[in-house]
Amino acid sequence: MSIFRRTLIAATAAAALAAPFASFAQDIKPRMIRFGYGLNEQSNQGRAVKLFAQEVEKASGGKMKVRAIGAAALGSDVQMQQALIGGAQEMMVGSTATLVGITKEMAIWDTPFLFNNVQEADAVxxxxxxxxxxDKLQEKGLVGLVYWENGFRNLTNNKQPVAKLEDLNGIKLRVMQNNVFIDSFKTLGANAVPLPFSELFTALETKTVDGQENPYNTILSSKFYEVQKYLTVTNHVYSPWIVTVSKKWWDGLSKDEQKILMDAARKSRDFERQDTRAEAAKALADLKAKGMQVNELSPAEANRMREKLGAINASISANVGEGLWKDVQAEVAKVRAG
Ligand code: TF8
Incomplete structure (x- = not known):
C-alpha cells in the first residue's frame, strides 16, 4: 500500500471519528463584527441593530460579538458599502437606494408609488x-441578508407649505445619491440636490438646502423638526433598508456561523418592521406636537403628482431591465389580487 493511500485511509478514519462530534459541537470561532449604520442609536434602525447584536451573541454562546456603530461614525452608506466590499468592515444596514451605483437593479425599489401599503412591500x-x-449583490462583493423597513417617505421643507405641485418650484431639496430620486424631484419641479444622509441635518440647519424627504420615524429620530417647519404627507415612495455583509468575510465563515447571522437577521427584520410601524403610527402626532405644520395633499393634487412621476417609469424600467420591471409589476398585481 502506498504512503499516499495509507494517509488517505487514516484521514478518512479521522474524519469519520470527527463527524459525530461535529453534529453537536457547532463550528464557531471568536469573531468581532463591525456593524455600521447611519441613523442614531435612538432610531428604529438603532434599536433593530441592537436586537441583532444580542441575538448573534446569544446564539453563538458569546463567541461572535457585534460592535454596533451608528450615526454614520464609520461613514455614509456609500462609504460603508465600499468598506464591506474591500473587507475592512463586516456588516451594515442602509438604504437600497444608495446601492444603485453598485447594483443597478436595486433602483426598482425607488419606483414612486410602487407599493400601496406595507403588506405589499413585505410580500414582494x-x-x-x-x-x-x-442576490445580484453577490457579484459585487456583498451578501444581502434581509430587507428592513425604512418606510413611506414624506416631504419636509422650510420655505412654504406644499399644497400643490407648483409649490415645489425652486425648492432646494436634498435627495439620496440616486438617479431615480434626482429625476423624480426634478420632474416635480424641485431643485434636487443629492447629499449623503450624514450631511443632511447640517445642510438643513445652515439652509444649504430647504427641504428633504424621509419617513416620519426619521424626521423624528433625527430631529429634523428642529430645522424644518412644513411637512407634507406625500407617501411618494416606500424605502426599504437592507442588511448586508462583506462577501470576502462571509465566505470565510463556517456554515454554522452563517446560519447564526441569517437567523438573527430574520429575527431583527420581524422586530424592526413591527417596531417601525408602531412608531410611524404615532410619529406624525409627535411631529405636530413638536411644532411642525402638517398638511395633506388634496386627492386631485396627489393625482397630479402621481401622474407626473409616472413619466419616469419608462427610464427606471430601461435601467433595471424590462424583465425585472415586469416581474415586479406581476408580483405586485398578484398580491393585490389576494
Ligand atoms: C436617506 C435614507 C436614510 C438611510 C440611512 C442612513 O434619506 O432614508 O435613512 O440611508 O441608512 O438617506
Whole structure:
C-alpha cells in the first residue's frame, strides 16, 4: 500500500471519528463584527441593530460579538458599502437606494408609488423577486441578508407649505445619491440636490438646502423638526433598508456561523418592521406636537403628482431591465389580487 493511500485511509478514519462530534459541537470561532449604520442609536434602525447584536451573541454562546456603530461614525452608506466590499468592515444596514451605483437593479425599489401599503412591500421584498434582486449583490462583493423597513417617505421643507405641485418650484431639496430620486424631484419641479444622509441635518440647519424627504420615524429620530417647519404627507415612495455583509468575510465563515447571522437577521427584520410601524403610527402626532405644520395633499393634487412621476417609469424600467420591471409589476398585481 502506498504512503499516499495509507494517509488517505487514516484521514478518512479521522474524519469519520470527527463527524459525530461535529453534529453537536457547532463550528464557531471568536469573531468581532463591525456593524455600521447611519441613523442614531435612538432610531428604529438603532434599536433593530441592537436586537441583532444580542441575538448573534446569544446564539453563538458569546463567541461572535457585534460592535454596533451608528450615526454614520464609520461613514455614509456609500462609504460603508465600499468598506464591506474591500473587507475592512463586516456588516451594515442602509438604504437600497444608495446601492444603485453598485447594483443597478436595486433602483426598482425607488419606483414612486410602487407599493400601496406595507403588506405589499413585505410580500414582494420577501418573495422570489426581492431575493433575486438581493442576490445580484453577490457579484459585487456583498451578501444581502434581509430587507428592513425604512418606510413611506414624506416631504419636509422650510420655505412654504406644499399644497400643490407648483409649490415645489425652486425648492432646494436634498435627495439620496440616486438617479431615480434626482429625476423624480426634478420632474416635480424641485431643485434636487443629492447629499449623503450624514450631511443632511447640517445642510438643513445652515439652509444649504430647504427641504428633504424621509419617513416620519426619521424626521423624528433625527430631529429634523428642529430645522424644518412644513411637512407634507406625500407617501411618494416606500424605502426599504437592507442588511448586508462583506462577501470576502462571509465566505470565510463556517456554515454554522452563517446560519447564526441569517437567523438573527430574520429575527431583527420581524422586530424592526413591527417596531417601525408602531412608531410611524404615532410619529406624525409627535411631529405636530413638536411644532411642525402638517398638511395633506388634496386627492386631485396627489393625482397630479402621481401622474407626473409616472413619466419616469419608462427610464427606471430601461435601467433595471424590462424583465425585472415586469416581474415586479406581476408580483405586485398578484398580491393585490389576494
Ligand atoms: C436617506 C435614507 C436614510 C438611510 C440611512 C442612513 O434619506 O432614508 O435613512 O440611508 O441608512 O438617506
Amino acid at each position: 421584498l420577501d418573495g422570489p423577486v426581492g431575493q433575486k434582486v438581493m
